[in-house]
Amino acid sequence: MGKNRLYLVTGGAGFIGSHIVETLVNRGEKVRVLDNLMTGKHENIANFEDRIEFILGDIRDFKALGKAVDGVDTIFHEAAIPSVPRSVEEPQLNHDSNVNGTFNLLLAARDAGVRRVVYAASSSAYGEIGTGEKKEDQLPSPLSPYAVAKLVGEYYCQVFTRVYGLETVSLRYFNVFGPRQDPSSPYSGVISKFVTTLLNGDRPMIFGDGEQSRDFTYVANVVDANIRAAESADAVGEVINLGVNQRTTLNQLLSELQKIIGTNITPQYEPPRAGDIRHSLADISRAEKLLGFKPLIGLEEGLKATVDWYRRNV
Numbered sequence: 001m002g003k004n005r006l007y008l009v010t011g012g013a014g015f016i017g018s019h020i021v022e023t024l025v026n027r028g029e030k031v032r033v034l035d036n037l038m039t040g041k042h043e044n045i046a047n048f049e050d051r052i053e054f055i056l057g058d059i060r061d062f063k064a065l066g067k068a069v070d071g072v073d074t075i076f077h078e079a080a081i082p083s084v085p086r087s088v089e090e091p092q093l094n095h096d097s098n099v100n101g102t103f104n105l106l107l108a109a110r111d112a113g114v115r116r117v118v119y120a121a122s123s124s125a126y127g128e129i130g131t132g133e134k135k136e137d138q139l140p141s142p143l144s145p146y147a148v149a150k151l152v153g154e155y156y157c158q159v160f161t162r163v164y165g166l167e168t169v170s171l172r173y174f175n176v177f178g179p180r181q182d183p184s185s186p187y188s189g190v191i192s193k194f195v196t197t198l199l200n201g202d203r204p205m206i207f208g209d210g211e212q213s214r215d216f217t218y219v220a221n222v223v224d225a226n227i228r229a230a231e232s233a234d235a236v237g238e239v240i241n242l243g244v245n246q247r248t249t250l251n252q253l254l255s256e257l258q259k260i261i262g263t264n265i266t267p268q269y270e271p272p273r274a275g276d277i278r279h280s281l282a283d284i285s286r287a288e289k290l291l292g293f294k295p296l297i298g299l300e301e302g303l304k305a306t307v308d309w310y311r312r313n314v
Ligand SMILES: NC(=O)c1ccc[n+]([C@@H]2O[C@H](COP(=O)([O-])OP(=O)(O)OC[C@H]3O[C@@H](n4cnc5c(N)ncnc54)[C@H](O)[C@@H]3O)[C@@H](O)[C@H]2O)c1
Pocket: 010, 011, 012, 013, 014, 015, 016, 017, 034, 035, 036, 037, 038, 039, 040, 041, 057, 058, 059, 060, 077, 078, 079, 080, 081, 082, 083, 097, 101, 120, 121, 122, 123, 150, 172, 173, 174, 175, 176, 177, 182, 189
């Protein structure tokens, strides 16, 4: 950082990407965004759009990528169709965007002499291995087309480091939440859905019995780890969990949110969804060791900030 480098954020108009862009811009860095606005929105970057270069383009399009990577030092690769249920319904779109798109990006980065790619990997790669903490050296066991695709992206990252010397770091995000997460599609993240549903006074929907658990990770933690991953020499070629190491069931999450919002609405329970996993909790010792990462914002503080944002903006 601060070395007059050019940063490319793919998917920079999306939820997580826009937070990375905002932080880089606030640090005075030069930022370019490549996004096809398929799930992202212009309004996510509207407040700092005059300070970035925006390219409307697709990671499936090699020509657009060539333009986007020109002169770039570091890429934060967030562009993807980020949904397990959508990947079950549209496996071709998932494969084209998440496997071919990532492969194209790595190829373009290699050819342009990019220094480093930090890749948004996913905890879904683990599948159902036990109920305990997920560790990076466990054998992955993906249960959905989305999980397969994100895992293939990791393997390509590692191979591009080994074979071509392109520095890569894969961060396996665990259920990220925060301001600007889109609540509007049937594929949206559960916290954005719960918050907006409760604020409307409607009944939230839970797939399954609500006793499935997640390691809900506030987005500021993810931005911090990305920036660390762009610099750390020890992280090159590695796969690193990114969570806060806190287990929360959906039922607990909902009651925490009802407390913050001041509601007491009975949820509606629906059958479990295909491809969903039961428990997901990150061991974050590798992130601590290789990135010097410590969660900055815990669940309660993150939920309060998120509710505040939806109250003001939706
Ligand atoms: N949100 C989570 O909990 C979570 C968990 C694990 C991994 N991830 C990964 O983090 C990344 C960001 O996810 P998000 O939650 O911010 O989702 P998001 O949908 O808000 O952001 C994805 C962005 O990528 C763009 N995009 C999609 N396909 C594209 C394409 N072919 N070409 C160019 N741009 C394209 C979208 O328009 C959007 O702006 C994704 O790679 C996702 O797989 C997210």
